[in-house]
Amino acid sequence: MKILLFLVLYITTVLSNTATWNIRPSDHNETVEEKIERGYQILKDEAHAADTKAFLLKLHDVEQGRETELDQQHANLPDDMKRYLNINFDEVKQMGDTIVAVNEKSHVEMALYQGDIMLTKEQGEQIINDIEQNDKNRLKRQAYHPMTFPMRLWSDGVSYTFHNASGGARKVFRRAVEIWQNVTCINFTENSTAVDKIIVVNSSGCWSELGKLGGDQVLSLGNGSKIPRRWISFEDDWKSQLIKESNITNYNYGLTYDYGSVMHYGARTASKNYRFTMIPQNDVEYVLTLGSDILAFYDMMMMNLHYGCLDRCGGVSSSKCANGGIPHPRNCSKCLCPSGYAGDLCTERPSTGCGATLIANFTEQTLTVTMGDRMSRILKDEFDLCHYWLQGPKNSRIRVVIDGYWGITAGGCKYGGVEIKTGEDKRYTGYRICSNDFAGVILTSTHNTVPVIVFNRYHSNTVTLRYQIGST
Template structure:
């Protein structure tokens, strides 16, 4: 990872709490109670236990932006693991996300008991569409996992709130405390963004904070310009479990080339894919593995890398493009096409219409989909050209709509997506080759050409 900073040659940049030119001293001021940094000592081979009895004069708010304190408990003092009152923030337009975070050896500390998330809506600033978006996100997650959502009272409950003064959404990580916060605004207006925040509430961090992220991403960050809160959005957390492979198309992955800090993918074909609002196959599987959702040994046998759906064990969770109870059929709606030696053209049209709510939101809260299966003779390679994209929705993460041609050996992983009007040619050794298109706003039309060629041509 490269980190670009401007450092004066005569002094060091020290972790918070350390000072002096070489970071060997306590940072100052050390006695001022308004901004106090104190060192506590203990005999060798002893553990310091710190009890927080309470404090006053500080407002409990998002990120402790109005004040707070921090206890360094990691072997690496540069990392923050415990911030009293800390949350996870997601700013709309900054997305291009275990990744399960654990504390010490307790892997279950932040799980919701009985796989049930308790919540209620603070109705004061919620409009119908924002509430509908969150409820649809809950329905999507509960229909693919064993997670349930309940409005029954509980000791730990999520307060769903909306603040019109904010342009970002955020949630606390995992099962934390009574009235834990989940803030949703009109700027996060899509089911995918709501799912992103709910997955945080289930105990997961971003995909770009995984321990293996440097195998897939290159980062350029200006540490001098980053707040502590922003650093927490990109830091690799020390205690984590990787339950599924890294996926550029995870709904938990920020966009390529963020406005302020730069996670740049190492696969140049994936730059439009990062920042997806489509919930990936592995996003669901990650949740199911962590919460130990299963259907038992006598469950339905699934094909094409699907697995029994713990929400409905008579059906499978299938990779995009595959359907039927056991993933053996093409997903609907869709069409099956036969490739030939000569080029053939076809156009995929998806009309999502427009949804005008208070003249602010012009897109549907969720996507409509269409699927193609393109078949070819055995031992032939399918070649597909994206000739034209008539959508006018060239956004990072292709949040309004895109076309995806499944070329990965693992069909569960997200393949490159295209939402800008540029010609692309890809090859696939699979038969059928799955082509997926999705849209949430207006009319999208994608014209592709396809044929088969000799595998080594």
């Protein structure tokens, strides 16, 4: 599991908001090889930059014959997207970027695997072999199989220290560490003298190495900058980066593919003109959920499985957790709960922030929630949350109609939105919505309780929806 990247993903927006500088736009007449070389020249002093460069050049050669698949997917995008094709994203220019955007603007994204990973020679060779031997697999970045990359776990805990990192960077990194400690059995210790440790630096771009390599490992947290967005459709250079690994290397412990994973690419990743380059195949309403900054329950669950944290509790189903909860790895008598649920056994509505339990009947009722301050330009480190339950009688279903959304529209709903959980799997991330293009969408639940989570970290947002008992 790329625990280092999980940490980078959590803090990128805050860190990249601390400073900007002017960098010339990328030369889109450059070849892929030239862009890899340009990024390598920036990163060449890093321990595994040369190994990663060699891997990327080989990967580009391997994928030359497979670009037709991605081209066809992009050609079909307008039909698949339909009503969502023309969603307009708001650009909050003075604020932070995604990791991919930061690395693009730092001119290092083409010298990193999947835009943010530094690989050893061994890791690169394993992935190439896997790709050459397997065609049917998936695109999401997940855990790397412990049988494929042995000794990559931080089994004795993670030691870290800082080098040239700002006070703000240190604060938010420590907060990310605290979050992971609270939901896993992994211990983090700030220790500059440890033999094996992460060194957090302010360098070129945002990236990390894969797993535990031993000795000093760099986790780079760079700043973003502005770049013109006038190019059209899919970045050809990224086609070999969005490859599909098999379960030999890309392992998910049998867990559900979650569009809300913090490790999932955004819908416009590698886009030349910020049109969509990837969409949920089976449920297009998840398009704005992609690229989320919010830790998904399946992210937490996978990390716990990867590190064997639940073994001490007797496994995933050893406790009496309700609503998809799992034993808490630091207190087996209590549960770690999916979003929208709380309490020792996940039987309660979260009490933090605003919210209420609203009883649905056969007459439509309206819920309108406003959060934040439209006059404020302060980006909060964490989201403010309001938790509602729309609840009907046992065995009933709830029908929810989105009437409107007002606020900032961004990939992954990074600044605010609403999450509506109507699916059968209560662990699964709900639909995250932050665009008025979703007005008129009708969602019908599988269960008699629908958690509705309104969240905000910048400016203001308002959601209005109607709900009632639906047909069974």
